[in-house]
Amino acid sequence: xxxxxxxxxxxxxxxxxxxxxxxxxxxxxxxxxxxxxxxxxxxxxxxxxxxxxxxxxxxxxxxxxxxxxxxxxxxxxxxxxxxxxxxxxxxxxxxxxxxxxxxxxxxxxxxxxxxxxxxxxxxxxxxxxxxxxxxxxxxxxxxxxxxxxxxxxxxxxxxxxxxxxxxxxxxxxxxxxxxxxxxxxxxxxxxxxxxxxxxxxxxxxxxxxxxxxxxxxxxxxxxxxxxxxxxxxxxxxxxxxxxxxxxxxxxxxxxxxxxxxxxxxxxxxxxxxxxxxxxxxxxxxxxxxxxxxxxxxxxxxxxxxxxxxxxxxxxxxxxxxxxxxxxxxxxxxxxxxxxxxxxxxxxxxxxxxxxxxxxxxxxxxxxxxxxxxxxxxxxxxxxxxxxxxxxxxxxxxxxxxxxxxxxxxxxxxxxxxxxxxxxxxxxxxxxxxxxxxxxxxxxxxxxxxxxxxxxxxxxxxxxxxxxxxxxxxxxxxxxxxxxxxxxxxxxxxxxxxxxxxxxxxxx
Numbered sequence: 103x104x105x106x107x108x109x110x111x112x113x114x115x116x117x118x119x120x121x122x123x124x125x126x127x128x129x130x131x132x133x134x135x136x137x138x139x140x141x142x143x144x145x146x147x148x149x150x151x152x153x154x155x156x157x158x159x160x161x162x163x164x165x166x167x168x169x170x171x172x173x174x175x176x177x178x179x180x181x182x183x184x185x186x187x188x189x190x191x192x193x194x195x196x197x198x199x200x201x202x203x204x205x206x207x208x209x210x211x212x213x214x215x216x217x218x219x220x221x222x223x224x225x226x227x228x229x230x231x232x233x234x235x236x237x238x239x240x241x242x243x244x245x246x247x248x249x250x251x252x253x254x255x256x257x258x259x260x261x262x263x264x265x266x267x268x269x270x271x272x273x274x275x276x277x278x279x280x281x282x283x284x285x286x287x288x289x290x291x292x293x294x295x296x297x298x299x300x301x302x303x304x305x306x307x308x309x310x311x312x313x314x315x316x317x318x319x320x321x322x323x324x325x326x327x328x329x330x331x332x333x334x335x336x337x338x339x340x341x342x343x344x345x346x347x348x349x350x351x352x353x354x355x356x357x358x359x360x361x362x363x364x365x366x367x368x369x370x371x372x373x374x375x376x377x378x379x380x381x382x383x384x385x386x387x388x389x390x391x392x393x394x395x396x397x398x399x400x401x402x403x404x405x406x407x408x409x410x411x412x413x414x415x416x417x418x419x420x421x422x423x424x425x426x427x428x429x430x431x432x433x434x435x436x437x438x439x440x441x442x443x444x445x446x447x448x449x450x451x452x453x454x455x456x457x458x459x460x461x462x463x464x465x466x467x468x469x470x471x472x473x474x475x476x477x478x479x480x481x482x483x484x485x486x487x488x489x490x491x492x493x494x495x496x497x498x499x500x501x502x503x504x505x506x507x508x509x510x511x512x513x514x515x516x517x518x519x520x521x522x523x524x525x526x527x528x529x530x531x532x533x534x535x536x537x538x539x540x541x542x543x544x545x546x547x548x549x550x551x552x553x554x555x556x557x558x559x560x561x562x563x564x565x566x567x568x569x570x571x572x573x574x575x576x577x578x579x580x581x582x583x584x585x586x587x588x589x590x591x592x593x594x595x596x597x598x599x600x601x602x603x604x605x606x607x608x609x
Contacts (some may be wrong), residue, residue, distance in 0.1 A: 280381045
């Protein structure tokens with residue numbers, strides 16, 4: 103059979119994921135902080151984008167709970183079709199520009215009218231005068247870190263150069279809680295030193311402030327603090343060796359292990375509770391970012407729920423079409439025109455994607471509120487079982503799109519601040535075949551039953567019986583799983599704790 107070459111044309115259609123579509127999908131699952139950082143990067147990269155400083159109007163920042171917020175935009179159709187589209191679909195509607203030429207003219211005139219020569223103060227920037235005596239940054243107090251505090255103590259410690267270098271390595275290996283998370287044998291092999299030198303250096307570092315740093319586990323951390331207080335006797339050492347019994351509050355086993363009575367064990371446990379299990383946390387650590395809601399839910403005057411986007415978390419950008427026209431008119435090279443065209447397309451798609459993201463969040467949040475109206479009115483006991491498919495079918499979107507929208511998004515309601523994922527709970531069947539119960543509502547019922555124990559302690563089997571009488575068909579292992587998730591001790595531990603409290607030993 104002879105082999106030969108030939109040209110053949112073939113026409114076909116396939117699903118593609120263009121860079122613009124990938125960007126739109128990425129924006130859906132970003133939190134408000136991540137979205138702000140992403141837009142800031144686009145503002146620096148794309149010269150045709152500018153920040154919109156105008157205040158949003160009511161029509162731009164809020165939507166009613168029953169309206170269709172998506173319209174007929176090509177991106178909405180894309181998200182509804184399983185997050186895929188053909189290239190022809192993405193090209194549709196690409197000529198629409200989100201511009202504000204009047205605002206651009208005002209910015210240009212304002213810049214020209216306010217231009218003035220640099221003075222002795224303005225030419226030096228944020229630092230003030232060139233000599234730096236009035237620099238604000240230099241006068242701001244910097245919060246001390248644990249490693250800096252340990253290095254300051256090392257500077258005045260009487261250690262030879264080789265031990266000082268080894269101490270610096272150990273300081274770098276300490277986590278923010280003050281624990282040493284590396285193996286001394288591994289460090290000795292890596293640095294080519296004796297294990298005895300590592301142990302001696304560690305013993306010196308364990309005397310640094312705060313007391314308890316450089317411990318390798320919780321027992322050693324507590325032992326260092328008790329040793330500093332001169333309370334590390336043999337009985338206390340035995341108690342620290344069995345912290346598992348302390349966690350279970352097994353006073354009888356601890357008394358036999360330490361060789362003292364239950365009253366002395368209670369006193370030793372009380373001393374341990376006064377210690378710090380993470381001594382390094384007294385120093386500065388990464389700041390905790392507060393949770394900012396993406397959606398507000400308020401009750402209207404007519405009794406309906408009003409859904410409003412948090413406009414403070416929404417970055418607002420515009421496409422400067424005037425600047426594009428001026429630069430494109432003066433461009434001569436093909437590469438320059440291609441670059442400007444790419445920037446324009448990217449800017450237009452970003453503006454559309456941001457607008458579509460906001461509308462999609464409103465639409466998903468509105469459907470969640472409609473499904474969980476009883477929860478907002480009466481509380482967690484009336485939380486309905488809900489899944490992504492139910493929301494996706496109701497708003498004609500794909501399930502994966504709803505999953506991305508509800509990730510890292512928060513809703514502020516009269517009942518509190520909740521992540522959108524909170525409203526999606528598993529269903530637990532009813533005993534008589536009635537309406538299913540939400541797993542979160544069942545957990546709240548278990549919490550109430552345990553909290554209202556006055557006489558006998560309720561076992562898991564007894565809780566199953568009570569829930570069955572309430573019409574909830576649930577297995578014992580499910581009750582145990584929910585109880586552990588709520589950090590509720592078992593009935594044996596709760597009974598032992600109640601006996602200790604009645605004996606006057608406290609918690």
